[in-house]
Amino acid sequence: MIGKRYLIIITIxxxxxxxxxxxxxxxxxxAEPxxxxAETLQLNESEFNWTPFKDYTVPGLPDEVGYIVAGVIGFTIFLLxxxxxxxxxxxxxS
Incomplete structure (x- = not known):
């Protein structure tokens, strides 16, 4: 399991x-490169946006909180x- 020290560092x-x-x-x-x-090629973002969290935000939450939630979800997926x-x-x- 992940150590307590690492969990504290990741939380911070x-x-x-x-x-x-x-x-x-x-x-x-x-802005992301x-x-x-996409702007230069005049592409519509909905054509290629496959992520559930657009720009690391969660609908209905402030951007700052959504950024943290997206990070927690990403880290959890990584751990799993x-x-x-x-x-x-x-x-x-074995």
């Missing part, structure tokens, strides 16, 4: 992530996949 990083992903990106006018490509592959790999090598 998730809580401060909106500082960089929402506030500072708005302050400096940052693929957004610039890691443990799944570790157990499958462990069974084959």
């Amino acid at each position: 990083l998730l809580l401060i992530s909106p500082i960089f992903g929402v506030w500072l990106s708005d302050l400096v006018g940052y 693929l957004d610039h490509v 996949l890691t443990y799944t592959f570790a157990h499958v790999g462990g069974r084959k090598s």
Whole structure:
């Protein structure tokens, strides 16, 4: 299982992530490079947007909270996949 120290560090990083992903990106006018490509090619975002969380937001929540929720969901998926592959790999090598 994941250690308590790592869980604390990950929690702190998730809580401060909106500082960089929402506030500072708005302050400096940052946009994803693929957004610039889509604009140049005059593509409609709905044509290629397959993600459940557009721009790391959750409908009905403030952007900052949605950013944290998207991070928690992403980290949880990462952990589940890691443990799944570790157990499958462990069974084959035994």
